[in-house]
Amino acid sequence: MHHSTxxxxxxxxxxxxxxxxxxxxxxxxCSSSGTGSDSGSSASDVTATLKKGGTITYWTWTPAAKAQVxxxxxAYPKVHVKLVNAGTNTTEYTKLQNAVKAGKGAPDVAQVExxxxxxxxLSDSLVDLKQFGFDSLKKDYSTGPWGNVNVQGALVGLxxxxxxxxMFYNKTEFEKYGISVPTTWDEYxxxxxxxxxxxPDAYITADSGDPGFATSMIWQAGGHPFTVDGTKVTINLQDxxxxxxxxxxxxxxxxxxxxxxxxxTDDWYKALGNGDIATMITGAWFPGILESSVKDGSGQWAVAxxxxxxxxxxxxxxxxxxxxxxxxxxxxxxxxxxxxxxxDSKKSVSIFINAGGGFPSTTAxxxxxxxxxxxxxxxxxxxxxxxxVSGAKDVVSGWQYLPYEVYANSIFSDTVxxxxxxxxxxxxxxxxxxxxxxxxxxxxxxxxxxx
Amino acid sequence: xxxxxxxxxxxxxxxxAPGSTNGPAGTGAKARRSRRPAGSIRRLxxxxxxxxxxxxxxxxxxxxxxxxxxxVWLIVNATKTQGDLYSTFGLGFxxxxxxxxxxxxxxxxxxxxxxxxFGNTLLYVVVGAGGATLLATLAGYGLAKYAFRGRxxxxxxxxxxxxxxxTALAVPTFLLFSQVGLxxxxxxxxxxxxxxxxxxYLVWTFAVDAxxxxxxxxARVDGSSEIRTFFTISLRLLMPGIVTVMLFAxxxxxxxxxxxxxxxxxxxxxxxxxxxxQWSAQATGxxxxxxxxxxxxxxxxxxxxxxxxxxxxxxxxxxxxxxxSVKS
Numbered sequence: 001m002h003h004s005t006x007x008x009x010x011x012x013x014x015x016x017x018x019x020x021x022x023x024x025x026x027x028x029x030c031s032s033s034g035t036g037s038d039s040g041s042s043a044s045d046v047t048a049t050l051k052k053g054g055t056i057t058y059w060t061w062t063p064a065a066k067a068q069v070x071x072x073x074x075a076y077p078k079v080h081v082k083l084v085n086a087g088t089n090t091t092e093y094t095k096l097q098n099a100v101k102a103g104k105g106a107p108d109v110a111q112v113e114x115x116x117x118x119x120x121x122l123s124d125s126l127v128d129l130k131q132f133g134f135d136s137l138k139k140d141y142s143t144g145p146w147g148n149v150n151v152q153g154a155l156v157g158l159x160x161x162x163x164x165x166x167m168f169y170n171k172t173e174f175e176k177y178g179i180s181v182p183t184t185w186d187e188y189x190x191x192x193x194x195x196x197x198x199x200p201d202a203y204i205t206a207d208s209g210d211p212g213f214a215t216s217m218i219w220q221a222g223g224h225p226f227t228v229d230g231t232k233v234t235i236n237l238q239d240x241x242x243x244x245x246x247x248x249x250x251x252x253x254x255x256x257x258x259x260x261x262x263x264x265t266d267d268w269y270k271a272l273g274n275g276d277i278a279t280m281i282t283g284a285w286f287p288g289i290l291e292s293s294v295k296d297g298s299g300q301w302a303v304a305x306x307x308x309x310x311x312x313x314x315x316x317x318x319x320x321x322x323x324x325x326x327x328x329x330x331x332x333x334x335x336x337x338x339x340x341x342x343x344d345s346k347k348s349v350s351i352f353i354n355a356g357g358g359f360p361s362t363t364a365x366x367x368x369x370x371x372x373x374x375x376x377x378x379x380x381x382x383x384x385x386x387x388x389v390s391g392a393k394d395v396v397s398g399w400q401y402l403p404y405e406v407y408a409n410s411i412f413s414d415t416v417x418x419x420x421x422x423x424x425x426x427x428x429x430x431x432x433x434x435x436x437x438x439x440x441x442x443x444x445x446x447x448x449x450x451x
Numbered sequence: 452x453x454x455x456x457x458x459x460x461x462x463x464x465x466x467x468a469p470g471s472t473n474g475p476a477g478t479g480a481k482a483r484r485s486r487r488p489a490g491s492i493r494r495l496x497x498x499x500x501x502x503x504x505x506x507x508x509x510x511x512x513x514x515x516x517x518x519x520x521x522x523v524w525l526i527v528n529a530t531k532t533q534g535d536l537y538s539t540f541g542l543g544f545x546x547x548x549x550x551x552x553x554x555x556x557x558x559x560x561x562x563x564x565x566x567x568x569f570g571n572t573l574l575y576v577v578v579g580a581g582g583a584t585l586l587a588t589l590a591g592y593g594l595a596k597y598a599f600r601g602r603x604x605x606x607x608x609x610x611x612x613x614x615x616x617x618t619a620l621a622v623p624t625f626l627l628f629s630q631v632g633l634x635x636x637x638x639x640x641x642x643x644x645x646x647x648x649x650x651x652y653l654v655w656t657f658a659v660d661a662x663x664x665x666x667x668x669x670a671r672v673d674g675s676s677e678i679r680t681f682f683t684i685s686l687r688l689l690m691p692g693i694v695t696v697m698l699f700a701x702x703x704x705x706x707x708x709x710x711x712x713x714x715x716x717x718x719x720x721x722x723x724x725x726x727x728x729q730w731s732a733q734a735t736g737x738x739x740x741x742x743x744x745x746x747x748x749x750x751x752x753x754x755x756x757x758x759x760x761x762x763x764x765x766x767x768x769x770x771x772x773x774x775x776s777v778k779s
Contacts, residue, residue, distance in 0.1 A: 059716070063738050086716040088732035095716045098622070102629030105716070161737060264735040266743050270537035285737035293734075293741050295534065319737050358737040 043133040050337040053078025056108035056329070058338070059086040059096070062160065062321070064355035068348050072341055081338060089113060093120075093406055099328070100125040106328040108335035109342075112157065113321045114148035115212065115405045118228065120324065121151040122403040127325040128154040132336045137344055144317040144395035145361040152230070157322030158343040161358035163283020164392035165216060165306045165318050168290070171380070172300040173202065173275040181304050185248040188279075188307045192257040195278055203259035204252070206277045209417030210263060211409035212318060213282070214245075219316035219399045221245040221309060225434075226402045233402065235437055236451035237430040244309055246426045256423050273297045281306060283318040284359035284388040291378045292356055298377070303384045305391055315394040320361065359388060366392060404444060408437055529553060529751045533744045553748035560745055565752075567719065568726040572705060572753075574637065575722055579644030580700035587647045587696050591654025592685060596667060609655075612648035618709055625713050639714035640722070644704050650696035657692030658685070698764055705757050723753045 058069065058081050069081045084107065086092045093116055099105035100123055112120060120126050129135075135155055138146055145159035169181065174191075177198040182188040192204035207213060218225055223241020227234045236242075252258050259277055261267045271277040273296030280286060290301055306315055323343055325335045342348050349365050352358070360366055366389045375381040402408050415436060419429035434450050441448035524542060530553070535545025557565050594605060624643055628634045633642070662685045670680040686693075708724040715721055718729065727749050734741035 061733075063740055084717050085729065086718075087712075087729060088735060091712070091729070091732060094713060098625055098629070098713060099716075102626055102634070104632075105629055105634055107716075163737065264739065264741075266536050266741075269734075269741060273537060283737065288737070289739050293739065296538065321737070356738065 045333040046132050046337040046340065049331065049334040050076050050079060050341075052334075053080075054331050054334045055080040055082065056331060056335050056338060057082045057084060058109045058323075059084050059092060059107040060111040060323070061085050061088045061092065062111060062352070064352045067351050067355060068342060071347055071351060072338065075341070075347070079334065079338065089116075090406060090410070096120070096125075096326075097123075100326075104328060106326040108329040108331065109323055109325055109339055111160065111321050112324050113319065114145065114317065115215070115401050115409070117148060117156055117322060117324070118151045118401050118403045119406055121154060121156045122231075125327050126154075126156040127327055127329070127332050127336070128156065129158065129325065129336060129339075130155045132333070132340075134158065134336070134340065137340075140344055140363065141361050142363050142366060142392045142395075143397060144392060145320060145322070147395075147397055147399065148317065148320075149322045152228070157324035158339055159361035160321045160323055160343050161285060161352070162361035162392065163285050163317050163319035163359060164388060164395055165220065165281060165283055165316055166286075166388055166391050167279055167281055167304045167306050168286050168301055169279040169304060170275050170277075170297070170300050171302040173278045176275075182307050183305070184311060185307045185309055189248060189251045189257075192252055193255070196257050202276050202278055204257060205279045205281060206259035206261045206263065206268060206271065207252075207420065208258070208260045208262055209413050209420040211412035211416075214412070214416065215401070216316045216318040217245045217249070217281070218242045219396060220306065220314055222314065222396060224398065224400070226400050228400050228403055231403075231446045233441055233446050233448045234451060235402075235434050235441075235448060237434040238427065238451070242430065243427070246430070248309075250425050250427070253420055253426060254423050258420070260421065269293055275300070283320060284391065285319060287376065287379070287384060288356040288358060291376065299380055301379055302382055303379065303387045305387060313394040314396055315391050316399070317395055320358070402437065402441075403446065404437075404441060407440065408433075411436060525747060525751050525754075529744075529748045531744060531747075533741070536743050536747075549744070550748070553744050554752070557745050557748045557752060560742070564718065564726065565723075565749055568721050568723045569752075571637070571720060572722040572724075575640050575644060575707070575711075576701055576704045579641045580697065580704040582641070582645045583647040583650060583700040583704075584693060584697040586645060587650035587654050587700075588686075588689065588693050591651045591692075592658045592662070592681065592689065594651075595655045595658035596662060596664065596685075609648045609652055612646075613652060617643075621709055621713055624710070628714065634714055635716050635720065637720055640707070640711045640720075643710055644700075644707065647696065647700055647703075650700055653696055653699075654689065654692050657695075658689055661692060662688045694764060698760070701760060702757065723749070727753065 053076070056079070058065070060083070062068075065083055065085075069083050072081060073079065086095050086107075092111070096106060096110055096112075097120075100120070106125070117126075137158065141159050142162060142164075144164055145162040149155060149157045149159055167182075173195070174181065177195055179191045179194055180187075182191045188204065195202050195204055215225075218241050221241040221244040223239050223245065225235060225237045225239055225242055227236075259271065261271055261277070268277070272280070272290070272294045287303075290297055305313065308314060323339050325332055325339055329335045344362065346364070349360055349362055353360055353365065353371070360371075365371060366385075372385050372389060373383060374385050375383050412433065415433040416426060416429040418424075419426050438448045438450040520542075527542060527544060528536060530548050530550040531539065531545035532547060532549045532552075535547065535549070539545045594602060620643075625634065628639050628642075633639050666684060666688075667680060670684060671677075675683070706724060707722065708728070711720075711722050711725050712728075715725065718726065721729070727746055730742055730749065731746045733739065734743065
């Protein structure tokens with residue numbers, strides 16, 4: 001999850017150094033086209049190799065992975081999957097980038113979050129799964145995640161989970177201060193003011209400058225700040241959608257109505273439990289976090305659709321991962337076979353959901369009546385999946401991430417983050433971010449224009 | 452051990468021996484043979500007698516508090532359950548005393564991977580820091596006591612190497628190791644740890660004073676081979692310097708984070724530092740499984756050996772730190 005890319009300075013040094021090297025390698029003629037057997041593979045090869053067997057390596061930090069791999073090896077006893085947790089999100093990307101740059105050391109299959117996919121796709125390190133006929137799996141997935149795994153005409157992965165956004169709110173806290181559940185962003189701002197006035201310790205939400213959240217919010221507002229066509233990139237962080245988002249969020253930032261507790265820290269978990277953070281606008285995987293790690297909040301939380309600008313439903317994705325097949329894989333067909341089982345079989349997806357790993361990306365699982373009718377006690381018996389699944393249908397299509405989004409996110413707190421901590425307008429801060437992104441992209445060999 | 456050594460280096464700052472060991476009067480041998488590099492000659496002024504100073508005492512007290520608060524926090528919070536971590540004051544104890552549970556959980560989580568990481572760290576420290584000390588000692592002694600062509604060039608390279616931060620070399624080192632297929636093996640961590648330019652420099656400056664050239668010449672006259680002289684005479688004289696270098700190397704290897712982070716992708720070879728950071732990162736994102744209580748307890752357990760090593764070896768550390776700053 002890029003939600004709060006915790007900016008460890010070391011990690012940043014690594015990702016910057018390596019991202020630079022990789023992007024450069026990508027553009028110098030897409031040199032490292034894999035050593036694997038990429039010609040003449042097809043769907044029938046996949047089935048054959050699964051039966052024939054072999055060994056593949058799978059990098060992931062998904063908690064459900066161990067059980068999924070065990071079930072897979074039971075179904076295909078001749079295939080051995082070496083499961084490696086090579087680090088969570090950016091740590092893994094750094095290692096993956098290093099391996100791509102070095103020309104060896106990459107796994108066969110790897111977990112990559114949606115926002116980071118285009119970075120690897122553009123360095124020509126991912127197998128286009130169309131050669132195995134996987135484009136026919138389109139019907140199995142909801143539109144948001146399927147759009148994310150299709151990068152510039154190539155199918156670069158299969159979705160694992162998805163994160164259509166919703167508003168999670170602390171119902172107890174809302175009722176305590178007589179606040180009604182907001183359906184528009186204007187109402188949300190009003191609720192923020194009312195809550196903080198009534199209880200100075202409580203904030204409507206926590207946001208100290210999270211690039212994943214900001215980009216998702218711009219997406220929901222209909223913005224297209226990044227347009228990518230091959231190596232041509234246009235950045236406009238003042239387009240109509242972005243301005244729609246900042247017009248709302250500036251109100252919260254400038255009036256100091258946002259808790260500055262950084263995400264995923266113990267303070268943050270604490271505040272989610274005691275009502276000091278009253279809502280979270282985030283991906284549909286969030287209930288798993290609440291249920292497993294915010295036990296104090298049980299019975300207090302509820303889910304509502306993400307607020308809108310004008311009453312017309314619109315949504316975006318926040319978080320979620322795909323699994324990809326690396327071009328370095330010596331056995332791409334087998335890797336693809338494993339991937340298909342992993343993210344497209346009922347068995348594997350149900351293990352994933354039951355392990356509390358997240359929200360499915362497969363429509364069959366989203367729309368199964370068992371899933372829709374789940375009424376978790378944590379949410380007072382609310383059928384939360386009905387709200388979340390309906391939100392998945394409203395995701396605005398056409399969103400693109402930068403081909404160096406991991407780097408972009410890593411400098412977000414140095415640029416836009418300043419505005420959050422100084423309680424100043426986000427617009428000049430976003431322009432500053434854009435300026436740095438244009439400069440960096442051009443240094444990396446992209447042709448980047450800022451609008 | 453200090454007591455068994457001839458008073459060639461009585462450098463403990465707490466007990467300066469004014470007059471006798473001080474002042475620029477070098478031995479004749481030194482003036483002849485090994486001019487010490489400029490910069491390493493640091494003349495201390497006449498030693499001031501220690502005087503009580505209230506302001507300094509207060510400043511020191513503040514520093515002590517400043518250094519101890521994180522440690523106190525760590526110890527206090529290692530006794531808390533995950534729930535107490537969220538719900539109770541940071542520097543106060545929680546509702547329950549869960550230190551033993553936390554320790555047991557730390558050692559047993561994910562089939563005892565913590566113990567595995569502990570073993571890896573030990574391996575890297577013993578082989579890496581041990582090897583670094585050995586190489587630094589041999590090279591530093593050689594450079595201090597033998598005149599040969601190109602010694603100045605070696606000196607320049609060593610000083611230059613001290614100036615380059617390890618972080619800057621990490622990515623090139625990774626690519627190099629990847630070429631020879633050593634990444635994701637323990638060698639990727641051990642081999643770079645073997646190089647300690649700072650340790651070499653320290654032994655070098657230390658050896659200039661600690662091993663009098665006259666002694667070596669006397670040994671030669673008596674027919675002792677160079678190797679025998681090194682092991683029977685020089686090594687003993689160098690011991691305080693060696694222990695200091697070893698401590699530096701142990702601490703550096705024990706805390707090594709960045710190099711193993713990029714070199715290793717398989718958690719079975721992680722040292723504690725990278726492993727704990729992975730546990731900490733588990734608290735982020737979809738499917739997050741925060742185990743802050745284990746991260747904190749694991750951190751506490753991780754620093755225990757290094758604290759013990761320090762307490763036992765600190766007198767060598769002290770004397771070694773002053774090595775080269777006072778001429779004998």
